[in-house]
Amino acid sequence: MTNLAARLKANPPVKLYRIGEVAQYSGLSRQTVHNYTIMGLIREQEWTKGGHRLYDESVFNALARIDELKDTKTLREIRQILEQEKRSHSEDSIVA
Numbered sequence: 334m335t336n337l338a339a340r341l342k343a344n345p346p347v348k349l350y351r352i353g354e355v356a357q358y359s360g361l362s363r364q365t366v367h368n369y370t371i372m373g374l375i376r377e378q379e380w381t382k383g384g385h386r387l388y389d390e391s392v393f394n395a396l397a398r399i400d401e402l403k404d405t406k407t408l409r410e411i412r413q414i415l416e417q418e419k420r421s422h423s424e425d426s427i428v429a
Contacts, residue, residue, distance in 0.1 A: 349378060349387040359396050360365055366396075374399055 356363045369375045372384065375395045377386035395415065402411045 345392050349389055350392065351381075351385055351387060355388050355392055355396075359393060361396065369396070369399065372408055372416060374408065 336346070352363050352366050355361075355366050359366070361382045366375070370377060375392050379387040381387060398418075400416065401413055402414060406414065411419070
């Protein structure tokens, strides 16, 4: 279990989360969540009418994976790994 996975408070409910809620549940700062979004490590699912990013619950799995990799990989390498894993998962879904 990664440090972030251990810090997650219970299982976050299934819903869309504002950046502050993602920070609250993950223990990361709002700035870190924002930076990871800008770098393409995580993606927002929607935007509110007021321009706030909304993330689905899959963001917590992505943040845990980033936390797991960041001790040995650069953020650029992590982004490439996450993109490759996403492509592999998509290809597996198509085959199944």
